[in-house]
Amino acid sequence: MNDLTQTPEMIIGAMGARARLATTILAAAPSAQKAEALLAAARALRGATAKIILANRLDMERGTANGLTAAMLDRLRLDEARIAGIADAVEQVATLADPVGQIIDESVRPNSLKLQRVRVPLGVIGIIYESRPNVTADAAALGLRSGNAVILRGGSEAVESNRAIHSAMVAGIVEAGLPADAVQLVPSTDRALVGAMLRAVGLIDIIVPRGGKSLVARVQEEARVPVLAHLDGICHTYVDAKADPQMARQIVLNAKMRRTGICGAMETLLIDKDFPQAELLVTSLLDARCDVRGDDAVRAMDDRVEPAQAADWDTEYLDSIVAARIVDGVDEALAHIATHSSHHTDAIVTEDAATAEHFLQACDSAIVMWNASSQFADGGEFGLGAEIGISTGRMHARGPVALEGLTTYKWVVRGTGQVRP
């Protein structure tokens, strides 16, 4: 076949068909074989370090010429340490418990039919991601461990790096006797191929976008294939009247300032009007070089506070900026969160257990926290070993998604000749 004459639908269609064939082998592959494939892939990655660095240098040079920002170039850059880290992460996924084959529940019906719900792979997963080339290995590893075939479409900035990493991953997979088509890389960064992936109903079972808001928004808007994604992380911390002041200060500073660019970072601080040390919270943030945009009550606490505009309550800053507001009790905090939260992670700080439990019940977010920093919102911190993303949708998986979120189940019914009356 001549690539020049192929439509995007033909290219993705052929990849999808090969991926589907691979799933029949992957779904039946013993857990040990899938783990061995990942260990072999990690060895291949380490062995290909020089090649991957060379490929990455091409991407870096093109990126520099194209005027990528320093931050984008840093995300793109690979060196020995980062490649070792990527291989370590692949090995780590090999140690995770395999969800495939797990019996979710079982029963025996009055007519003696035996029922089980058994975990099986989702099938074919499409991953659409941006500049970080480590996703090529991470997503492939998580997909493979859970018995799925993966179709990867990385960013155009990282095309050479992604190809080099993909080659190493495939070498390991094949060494362990699993099909090379288990992990496929879309052959070009033509954007029409993304469109074809998003419309590949029946070929791709689920799309996972990993990247900035505009990517995720495009995927959610265009996709006909189901999407597992999160769009925003507008996370709130509510400091109750009965919060321990010292704990509140530590949690608020950590939730905002530990890393401002992650989706679990606090973006809005809600303080009860009866919390005695509200001013200390606000000045601590300002002293830590965080811009505070407050309502009138917060502005009255410190001259450095700027006035919050209406849009601030709906903004994911991903920066050293926080919106802050005084509220009248937990229910006003909950009402604010219901209106403005992206339902990713919202937290309460209080010593009052009844107020905390009310908040944990009534706050309708993927993750709700009591007396902890929202920066813990992470698959690794939750003990999942890794994560393919954090879902703010309500279907399928919610919050940090790792191996279990990449599976579905089937109903297995064993009879002895039963017919339905």
Next chain:
Amino acid sequence: MNDLTQTPEMIIGAMGARARLATTILAAAPSAQKAEALLAAARALRGATAKIILANRLDMERGTANGLTAAMLDRLRLDEARIAGIADAVEQVATLADPVGQIIDESVRPNSLKLQRVRVPLGVIGIIYESRPNVTADAAALGLRSGNAVILRGGSEAVESNRAIHSAMVAGIVEAGLPADAVQLVPSTDRALVGAMLRAVGLIDIIVPRGGKSLVARVQEEARVPVLAHLDGICHTYVDAKADPQMARQIVLNAKMRRTGICGAMETLLIDKDFPQAELLVTSLLDARCDVRGDDAVRAMDDRVEPAQAADWDTEYLDSIVAARIVDGVDEALAHIATHSSHHTDAIVTEDAATAEHFLQACDSAIVMWNASSQFADGGEFGLGAEIGISTGRMHARGPVALEGLTTYKWVVRGTGQVRP
């Protein structure tokens, strides 16, 4: 507000906002209160029997005038016995275990953070259905039991019946102290309102279409809201060489002929070339007045067998017709099923446990069966107590969907002041 000046988006937007408000009460409602609301709704339905029959008579008259088929009129018809059956079903849902609040799993992290995954309602469920008015009560009951608000859009043929049933349901819900907005009926059968529901991202969390293929296909094509649906039930039964002939005959006749119009009915019969009584299977079906469309080998067994065309292997007849083919062993059967099945329910009949287990593992369908009739594919038969539908998708819920499938979960994290290093 004047309905005549409202766009479909405004009407659905207002309903969605009221539904969302209702979810905050429903999500926190004790299990006993939700059960009491359903028992009160059942009493209200029984009390409104005369009113519902009057309303139904209007629908029947209009349907007759509009030339509905006898089958459609039968689906539409309500009498005392059918209304009692609807009330019984609502009472039955009240007895089902409430999934909300169930702890799926929990762990304590090395830093002493306590994690739980807790089941919560999905939120707002949109149900789009056709002529059977009992869905108004069934869907409302399942939604309410699982703490969801429901927006119902029934078929235009049943508009008066649906309104009468909806009024009775709401009366019961309000009597138990739950909000009337828990169950809303779309005020007109204007098709533009269906479109507005399908695009109501953020207002409606999930759409469940219940009806014929064209309805489900339209919903799957147009929806921006996630859809829980099944499109086809092209179910296979494979009779292995080592099947018990008597059992095979009973299962095949039951799977095809018990009720031909349900989605779990067998549409294709695959017989191993070494099964000694293939001819008996085929003649038994023919003698039971089932049309058989066969490949050459099947045609050679009986003059009454018609030739199968290519399209037959991909057809859901929902009628007394079966496509039949001789295959060379379980793997050829699996290959046929992989190509032609709608992945709803597929079954093997064999006395060979190893062959059976191979089939159960390798067949990638929502329900896989060994030595049982595919007509058991049903939430009631599976012990779920009821079903909102059978999902052939791979995301979220698969196979029969009842209360658990109408929930999601949230991560509840309880700390003692932990901050992330």
